[in-house]
Amino acid sequence: xxxxxxxxxxxxxxxxxxxxxxxxxxxxxLHLGNYFGAIRxxxxxxxxxxAYYFIVNYHAMTTVDDPExxxxxxxxxxxxxxxLDFDPEEAALFVQSDxxxxxxxxxxxxxxxxxxxxxxxxxxxxxVDAGLTPNAGLFNYPVxxxxxxLIYGGSLVPxxxxxxxxxEITRDxxxxxxxxxxxxxxPLFPIPDxxxxxxxxxxxxxxxxxxxxxxxxxxGIFDEGDELKDKVMxxxxxxxxxxxxxxxxxxxxxxxxxxxxxxxxxKQIAQQYRDGGYGYGHAKQDxxxxxxxxxxxxxxxxxxxxxxxxxxxxxxxHGAEQARERVExxxxxxxxxxxxxxxx
Ligand code: TRP
Numbered sequence: 299x300x301x302x303x304x305x306x307x308x309x310x311x312x313x314x315x316x317x318x319x320x321x322x323x324x325x326x327x328l329h330l331g332n333y334f335g336a337i338r339x340x341x342x343x344x345x346x347x348x349a350y351y352f353i354v355n356y357h358a359m360t361t362v363d364d365p366e367x368x369x370x371x372x373x374x375x376x377x378x379x380x381x382l383d384f385d386p387e388e389a390a391l392f393v394q395s396d397x398x399x400x401x402x403x404x405x406x407x408x409x410x411x412x413x414x415x416x417x418x419x420x421x422x423x424x425x426v427d428a429g430l431t432p433n434a435g436l437f438n439y440p441v442x443x444x445x446x447x448l449i450y451g452g453s454l455v456p457x458x459x460x461x462x463x464x465x466e467i468t469r470d471x472x473x474x475x476x477x478x479x480x481x482x483x484x485p486l487f488p489i490p491d492x493x494x495x496x497x498x499x500x501x502x503x504x505x506x507x508x509x510x511x512x513x514x515x516x517x518g519i520f521d522e523g524d525e526l527k528d529k530v531m532x533x534x535x536x537x538x539x540x541x542x543x544x545x546x547x548x549x550x551x552x553x554x555x556x557x558x559x560x561x562x563x564x565k566q567i568a569q570q571y572r573d574g575g576y577g578y579g580h581a582k583q584d585x586x587x588x589x590x591x592x593x594x595x596x597x598x599x600x601x602x603x604x605x606x607x608x609x610x611x612x613x614x615x616h617g618a619e620q621a622r623e624r625v626e627x628x629x630x631x632x633x634x635x636x637x638x639x640x641x642x
Pocket of ligand 1: 319322442443446457
């Protein structure tokens with residue numbers, strides 16, 4: 299098999315080392331559910347392996363047609379990741395559209411996949427079932443995602459459980475391409491493994507449902523002041539009076555406390571719940587202080603980064619350079635194998 303060229307982002311020359319690839323939606327301000335659901339693991343993984351993380355602005359176009367919003371959200375995510383200690387020396391962080399070859403590969407892949415495979419897509423079907431008319435971009439979303447992953451020779455993809463279907467299509471496309479175009483003993487694309495990030499606690503939102511932007515129940519990682527306070531104070535609880543003993547394990551406030559408090563502090567607060575004389579108002583005050591503390595450094599770093607847009611741009615540009623270096627030989631090979639004539 300032709301090994302893809304190692305790049306500056308390479309952690310090791312061994313070709314059986316996993317290459318981590320993940321796309322990040324530029325969907326506005328990140329919240330605690332994003333952080334404890336995926337970002338924390340992203341940040342952990344990027345230091346251990348060769349890794350390519352990109353902000354998927356092409357994917358976002360399937361639902362966003364406001365250019366200002368797309369631009370802003372793209373930079374916002376970059377700021378968020380850098381503030382949360384993503385280290386650009388350790389792995390490449392870049393904007394998807396800085397590697398436009400990914401759309402070229404998408405086109406090539408589209409011709410290998412029967413449309414019936416995409417008609418079963420969850421996001422697409424949901425829209426159709428809701429009576430909406432999905433655009434062709436949404437229909438082909440999983441093909442672009444497959445190109446995203448395979449163009450970097452990605453073999454390990456850290457994603458939430460909701461992405462299983464898309465990774466299945468990616469695996470399918472890798473096989474189809476290899477079978478159609480590659481000599482039998484020289485497949486071009488590795489078959490990637492999903493690394494499903496579902497061993498994490500479900501993070502409740504302020505209404506007690508899973509925290510999600512679409513439910514409007516989020517607490518932002520970078521919320522502060524009255525905004526943060528109002529959200530924490532409005533977390534739904536039962537109506538047990540202050541004096542009465544309470545069960546921490548069935549309380550939304552405590553579920554959040556568990557994510558941001560050290561072990562000792564958690565135990566102490568759980569005991570106060572059980573003892574009584576500790577009201578939900580107290581618990582919320584404690585949670586507020588704990589959240590402020592947990593993200594204090596990230597908040598300060600984000601403020602500092604906001605003052606240095608050129609630095610953020612440089613990081614993204616450097617990441618894109620690494621990504622393009624990686625992509626070039628793979629795309630040359632793809633064009634060659636598929637019979638796309640290039641005269642320049
Ligand atoms: N579909 C993914 C999501 O909604 C984002 C994504 C795009 C992605 N391209 C990717 C994830 C490639 C992993 C690998 O979260």
